Amino acid sequence: MAVMIKKVGVIGSGQMGNGIAHVAALGGFDVVLNDVSADRLKSAMATITGNLTRQVSKKLITEDAKKSALERISLVDTLEELGSCDLVIESAVEKEETKRKIFQDLCAVLKPETIVASNTSSISITRLAASTDRPEKFIGIHFMNPVPVMELVELIRGIATDDATFDSSKEFVSKLGKQIAVSEDFPAFIVNRILLPMINEAIYTLYEGVGNVEAIDMAMKLGAHHPMGPLELADFIGLDTCLSIMQVLHEGLADSKYRPCPLLVKYVEAGWLGRKTQRGFYDYRGEKPVPTR
Numbered sequence: 001m002a003v004m005i006k007k008v009g010v011i012g013s014g015q016m017g018n019g020i021a022h023v024a025a026l027g028g029f030d031v032v033l034n035d036v037s038a039d040r041l042k043s044a045m046a047t048i049t050g051n052l053t054r055q056v057s058k059k060l061i062t063e064d065a066k067k068s069a070l071e072r073i074s075l076v077d078t079l080e081e082l083g084s085c086d087l088v089i090e091s092a093v094e095k096e097e098t099k100r101k102i103f104q105d106l107c108a109v110l111k112p113e114t115i116v117a118s119n120t121s122s123i124s125i126t127r128l129a130a131s132t133d134r135p136e137k138f139i140g141i142h143f144m145n146p147v148p149v150m151e152l153v154e155l156i157r158g159i160a161t162d163d164a165t166f167d168s169s170k171e172f173v174s175k176l177g178k179q180i181a182v183s184e185d186f187p188a189f190i191v192n193r194i195l196l197p198m199i200n201e202a203i204y205t206l207y208e209g210v211g212n213v214e215a216i217d218m219a220m221k222l223g224a225h226h227p228m229g230p231l232e233l234a235d236f237i238g239l240d241t242c243l244s245i246m247q248v249l250h251e252g253l254a255d256s257k258y259r260p261c262p263l264l265v266k267y268v269e270a271g272w273l274g275r276k277t278q279r280g281f282y283d284y285r286g287e288k289p290v291p292t293r
């Protein structure tokens with residue numbers, strides 16, 4: 001039987017987690033947002049407030065809708081406090097071990113009927129589901145960045161996901177006003193299977209000296225009408241996340257065409273992860289982003 005979703009838990013309050021909490025609260029759901037540190041949660045709430053205010057000033061939502069959405073969000077720093085949720089969406093870092101540990105601890109405190117979802121960009125839903133006590137109630141709900149703006153959500157069934165879980169998830173996503181693309185459970189699903197090799201190729205283009213950062217981004221913005229250049233987009237997604245996705249593609253499909261560019265590896269090793277650390281292919285510490293190559 002389909003679960004009636006009213007209360008939604010979100011684990012991880014980074015750029016994706018705070019966006020998911022934002023759209024779920026605006027969609028009328030009660031939201032419990034979890035992260036490992038209270039500071040992280042505080043800064044997520046400030047981001048959500050800022051993004052809702054931007055939507056009010058663009059007349060996309062009313063001041064009342066913003067106020068109600070903020071009232072629907074509560075912040076918690078333990079998983080126990082997610083116990084009464086009908087759906088929990090995990091959106092912590094793109095590391096399989098971290099996610100498996102979260103699911104193990106989470107399932108111990110959930111009602112048996114709660115649906116568990118992952119916002120993973122690339123990792124096998126079937127494999128993540130197998131680390132829980134409820135593979136039939138486990139699903140991939142993959143939002144796009146920035147969540148309040150992008151229209152699409154990918155839904156990915158694991159091998160055991162039952163119809164009721166799929167139908168409830170579909171209804172939940174539709175209530176957020178998003179369109180759904182259903183993807184089979186293969187490495188990186190649809191969007192990232194296509195997008196990330198393009199970004200990785202842009203990094204090879206830089207690595208091999210075909211063009212500098214500015215030339216590559218300008219070429220793809222003006223020459224292919226992409227809203228952001230591929231290197232600007234890589235910084236926006238997070239270079240750690242880009243590398244993890246390429247590693248999943250490389251390992252999962254065993255094809256050298258998915259080999260992560262060594263320059264991407266170097267940036268991640270330096271801790272230059274893009275916008276979130278203020279440095280990546282651009283340096284964001286000044287007034288204007290400055291290319292680092």
Ligand SMILES: CC(=O)CC(=O)SCCNC(=O)CCNC(=O)[C@H](O)C(C)(C)COP(=O)(O)OP(=O)(O)OC[C@H]1O[C@@H](n2cnc3c(N)ncnc32)[C@H](O)[C@@H]1OP(=O)(O)O
Binds near residue numbers: 054149
């Ligand atoms: C990695 C994965 O697993 C999957 C993925 O998500 S892949 C990434 C997919 N996303 C993309 O490809 C994004 C590509 N970029 C774009 O579409 C656009 O550049 C953009 C929508 C991000 C911004 O659009 P823009 O027209 O250049 O900027 P702008 O007009 O300033 O922004 C439009 C609105 O988007 C919203 N917005 C922009 N950045 C935002 C952010 N980081 N968070 C929330 N909202 C944001 C704001 O409401 C903004 O309105 P304001 O005018 O008030 O600022």
Ligand SMILES: NC(=O)C1=CN([C@@H]2O[C@H](COP(=O)(O)OP(=O)(O)OC[C@H]3O[C@@H](n4cnc5c(N)ncnc54)[C@H](OP(=O)(O)O)[C@@H]3O)[C@@H](O)[C@H]2O)C=CC1
Binds near residue numbers: 095241
């Ligand atoms: N970036 C993107 O464009 C997209 C990303 N995704 C996916 O969304 C997920 C999150 O990515 P994103 O938001 O970009 O990453 P961020 O690095 O912005 O955020 C991750 C958050 O999770 C927190 N976290 C880490 N471990 C735990 C834990 N055990 N319990 C609770 N919270 C934890 C981090 O805290 P701390 O920093 O303190 O460790 C951080 O606040 C990933 O799976 C990613 O692949 C999906 C679509 C698009």
